[in-house]
Structure formats: structure tokens, C-alpha cells
């Protein structure tokens with residue numbers, strides 16, 4: 001029996017990278033999975049490749065209508081929503097001197113507004129399921145970053161957004177707790193995805209050499225922690241943030 005048998009999970013930014021690994025890992029543990037991504041073709045292809053019940057939907061997490069629609073699509077298709085992973089993310093790195101207001105806002109919007117909207121829609125559905133006895137709880141996992149703990153040169157937008165996600169996680173954890181809806185966050189370090197492969201080679205080397213475990217993490221190593229937080233293994237954990245960094249910035 002899988003750890004998420006009978007559960008329905010929605011993963012934003014699930015078409016590639018960490019989100020895709022989470023969707024695959026959840027499906028392997030018995031969940032029905034909805035992959036929401038701004039790239040519909042990629043979301044659809046990712047869902048088709050999953051071994052088990054899965055669907056791909058287009059959603060820009062910044063858009064309130066899209067976020068409401070992705071949650072509605074999940075409950076329409078699979079009848080319920082037990083797990084939301086707010087994973088969609090972007091970077092627009094630049095020093096403070098060079099960063100435009102638009103770059104600042106884009107990153108704040110995708111991470112903070114996107115996570116806030118996702119939690120707002122999902123919490124309402126999860127609360128209703130608990131109230132009418134169809135569920136005994138729910139779980140939300142928010143993707144922060146170690147950048148939100150330590151700050152990174154050129155990431156005044158991203159570090160602010162990722163630190164904000166931690167505060168938001170704790171606030172909503174308090175609101176969800178009496179309904180047995182747990183809300184937690186993950187702070188990955190340097191994970192091998194398109195996002196980090198886009199960094200200059202010397203920056204990638206510098207990052208890797210500063211990791212006590214001396215290697216980048218793999219997306220599934222974040223997915224396994226998301227599985228822990230989403231499943232009953234973490235039944236008494238809420239409002240926490242788990243670092244997945246190979247020891248970097250401990």
C-alpha cells in the first residue's frame with residue numbers, strides 16, 4: 001500500500017524539474033495527480049507519461065481565475081483534493097543596481113501571490129472535505145529555497161519571495177491546524193534542474209564545491225521530502241521548513 005493511496009494531489013509547476021519529480025513520486029505512492037503548469041503541452045505530456053491516474057492542466061499561478069480553475073479541474077476530475085504542492089517558480093537574477101522593478105514584481109508574484117492563491121483555494125476545498133466527513137485532513141507543501149534563509153547575491157527578489165513563503169506557511173499552518181490541514185515548506189539547496197543548469201558554469205562549480213556533500217541534489221531527493229510532508233508520516237508536523245541541501249548553509 002502506497003503512502004498516498006486514494007489521495008488526490010495537485011502540483012504546480014509540475015511539468016519539469018522538482019515539480020515533475022514530486023508528481024512522479026506521489027503517483028508511485030498511489031496518488032492521483034494533477035500537474036498544473038503555465039506550459040500546457042509540457043503538463044499534458046508529463047501527465048501522460050505518469051504510470052497511474054494523472055491529468056495535465058494549464059494554469060498561471062499568478063492569475064486568480066487560473067488558480068481557481070486548476071483546483072476545480074482537480075475536484076471535477078478526481079472528486080477531491082488532499083495535497084497541494086505550490087512549486088511553480090522562476091528566477092530573474094540581477095544585482096539590486098541592475099534589477100528592474102518588473103523583474104522584482106515577476107518573481108514576487110509567481111512565488112508569493114501564486115502560493116497565496118493556491119493555499120486560499122485549496123484550504124477552502126480541504127476544509128469543506130473535512131467538515132462533511134469526506135477527509136480527515138489535508139496537506140499543503142510550499143517550495144521555498146535556501147536563498148530565503150541566507151540571501152544570495154543577485155536574488156533580492158527571489159530571496160524575499162522565498163523567505164516570505166516561510167512566513168506565509170506558518171500563518172496558514174495556524175489557520176489549517178484545527179481542521180487537520182498541515183502546511184509545511186521545503187528549502188532546497190542546489191538541485192540539478194533547468195533552473196540551475198541555466199546558471200554560468202563557474203557559478204555552478206562554486207555552488208557545488210560549497211556543498212558539504214560535494215554534489216548537486218537530484219529532483220527526486222526533494223520529492224522524497226515532499227512525500228514525507230504530504231503523507232501521514234508527517235501527521236504531527238505543521239508550520240515547519242525542511243532544508244534539503246546536502247548540508248549547505250546548515
Ligand code: NAI
Nearest residue numbers: 013016017018038060061087088089145188190191193195
Ligand atoms: P524549473 O524551471 O525546472 O521548473 C519550474 C516549472 O514551473 C516549469 O515547468 C515552469 O513552466 C513552471 N512555471 C513557471 N512559472 C509558472 C507560473 N507562473 N505558473 C505555473 N507554472 C509556472 O524549476 P525547478 O528547479 O524545478 O524549481 C521548482 C521550484 O523549486 C521553484 O519554486 C524553485 O524556485 C524551487 N527551488 C529550486 C532550486 C533548484 O536548485 N533547482 C533550489 C531551491 C528552490
